[in-house]
Amino acid sequence: MGSHDAHIDLLPDDILELVLLGLHSPLWLLRAASTCKRWRRIISSAVFALHGRRSVVAGSYYHQEASSLRPRFEPSPSTAAAIDAGNFSLDFLPGSISDDKCSWTIKDSRGSLLLLYYYNPKSGRRDLIVCEPLTRRHVVMPPPPKPPVFYWNAMAVLLNGDGDGGAIGMSSFRVLLCSYEYARIRACVFTSGSSNSSSAFLRETSIDNIPLSFCTMGFTAGRCYWQYDGGKAVVALDGSTLKFSSFMLPIENEENFRKMILTVGRDGDARIVAEGRGNILKIFARSKGGAGGEEWELEKTIEVTAVMLGLPQLQFFHLTSDQPHDDEGIVRIFGYDGGRAPDGTSMRFHLDMETMESERLPGCDLGYMRQAYPSEFPWPPTLRACTDDNT
Amino acid sequence: MEVDKGKGEAEETRKVAEADRDTVTLKSSDGKLFEVSKEAAARLSTVLAGMIAGGSIDDNGTDLKQIGSEALENVVDYCNKHANSIPSAALISSSISFNTAPFKEPEEWERKFVDRLSHDALFDLVEAANFLGMERLLDVTCHKISEMMKGKSPDQIREVFNIKNDYTKEELEEIRQELAWAFYDD
Structure with missing residues (x-):
């Protein structure tokens, strides 16, 4: 080990791994991984071993006030210094930047991908677009078979694909498009195609006899949910098996809910949270065991004013429109004073459904406009050309 | 002191004296001898701690055939500096994580210590620290190498x-195509 032959290449893998993980920014790691194959192998396997498919949130996309403007990106505090937010711009997507008649809607985000709906009344185009902003790649979903889909109230969800070990990326994703037409909920699935710039219609399924008064609840823990008949009737669609199931929630006839939302419990299973009069939250969960069809039961009733002691000025509580999707066991609540205090106090909280602990959130409530669509760095780096070798 | 000391007693005294010495002598691959604080060596190196506890320390210089004199001089220098700085329990490295720094931040003197090293000396010291099971020194030297990579393009x-x-x-x-965003300032 004389100094004449000292070289970074002579360091054993585990030491080099220690050095490389010391970079601890996706940006520096990717640059280091691009220097030579050995470094890329060490970085990919080390980061994979440490974090599996979990990635680092680079920031979030938000709708703009004018829907003709493409959604804007806000970096998260930890990445703001490391990377130019301009790299996340959606200016690479087709269509004229200055067209003020078209509209852009974020439908979903997952991993490093965004799912957007683009409508151009002039050309009549209605496109579902999957894109990866950082690598400036996009793919337009092919039109589903007839009848045409009514996009305006459709729910579209990004799901992990079958390729690349079930990860999500431009070469491995699925899109679940659920629309309502003629008393029917129809679900179409698209998948990433054989090349990185294509996608294909996979199959469709539907369920009949859904009244027009239905409400879309959203997607959580692998399933889409809709409810009707005051929340008593619920329909769920499994995103991977494409099987519909219907069940009833144990709700009394006289009960009247202002709002129903979806969240996830600590056990990873879905919860339906219903907001009743008098600051009451009712939490419904799927019954464990039980033969035959799916059954749900009332898991808990929360009196919000009782768990929000110490904040007597707040009189009314509502579930917010932007519920956290990845915080298990948490619901987001908006509390306000009903105009009693001169300064019109309002606050947002996270309420832990198990421990009843509440945590005040910074900032005020801006409603659905502030729905954040988090975007992660593409990770681990795929470097497709290099995936065949293991040198 | 007793005038008439038996041989066994003399042997006993010598052993006690050896155990009482507060330094150990280390010998590099090229035969140079270095004195290092026994307390610091035992605290900073799992390998030296094992040798000291196991009594395999040679008073005339413990052979460390894997380590050259320049690297060993730096190891000893580090240990002695460490013995003089305030020992803190927080010096044990934390577990590696992607989001948080895998190292406890080096202290100012540790930073200066590695900053003055040439590349070759730094890599040699990394290997010596690895060989001697010196977790903290390994962290400090690896951190220095990471710092040298930050903010640079792959070419650099x-x-x-x-x-x-x-x-x-x-x-x-x-x-270049897939990671253009990571190289925007090239």
Whole structure:
């Protein structure tokens, strides 16, 4: 080990791994991984071993006030210094930047991908677009078979694909498009195609006899949910098996809910949270065991004013429109004073459904406009050309 | 003191004296001898701690055949400096994580200590620290190498560390396309 032959290449893998993980920014790691194959192998396997498919949130996309403007990106505090937010711009997507008649809607985000709906009344185009902003790649979903889909109230969800070990990326994703037409909920699935710039219609399924008064609840823990008949009737669609199931929630006839939302419990299973009069939250969960069809039961009733002691000025509580999707066991609540205090106090909280602990959130409530669509760095780096070798 | 001391007693006294010495002598691969604080050596190196506890320390210089004199001098220097600085329990490295720094931040004197080293001396010291099971010194030296990579393009990293680029032209083009965002200032 004389100094004449000292070289970074002579360091054993585990030491080099220690050095490389010391970079601890996706940006520096990717640059280091691009220097030579050995470094890329060490970085990919080390980061994979440490974090599996979990990635680092680079920031979030938000709708703009004018829907003709493409959604804007806000970096998260930890990445703001490391990377130019301009790299996340959606200016690479087709269509004229200055067209003020078209509209852009974020439908979903997952991993490093965004799912957007683009409508151009002039050309009549209605496109579902999957894109990866950082690598400036996009793919337009092919039109589903007839009848045409009514996009305006459709729910579209990004799901992990079958390729690349079930990860999500431009070469491995699925899109679940659920629309309502003629008393029917129809679900179409698209998948990433054989090349990185294509996608294909996979199959469709539907369920009949859904009244027009239905409400879309959203997607959580692998399933889409809709409810009707005051929340008593619920329909769920499994995103991977494409099987519909219907069940009833144990709700009394006289009960009247202002709002129903979806969240996830600590056990990873879905919860339906219903907001009743008098600051009451009712939490419904799927019954464990039980033969035959799916059954749900009332898991808990929360009196919000009782768990929000110490904040007597707040009189009314509502579930917010932007519920956290990845915080298990948490619901987001908006509390306000009903105009009693001169300064019109309002606050947002996270309420832990198990421990009843509440945590005040910074900032005020801006409603659905502030729905954040988090975007992660593409990770681990795929470097497709290099995936065949293991040198 | 007793005038008439038996041989066994003398042996006993010598052993006690040896155990009482507060330094140990280490010998580099090229035969140079270095004195190091026994307390610091035992605290900072799992390998030396094992040798001291196991009584395999040679008073005339414990052979460390894997370590050259320059690296050993730095190891000893580090240990002695450490013995003089305030020992803190927080010096044990934390577990590696992607989001948080895998190292406890080096202290100011540790930073200065590695900053003055040449590349060659730094890599040699990393290997010596690894061989001697010196977790803290390993962290400090690896941290220094990480710092040298930050803010550099792949080309610059290759240049600094004299790394051979073994990607093919096609692979490089693909990397450039896919990771353009990571190289925006090139």
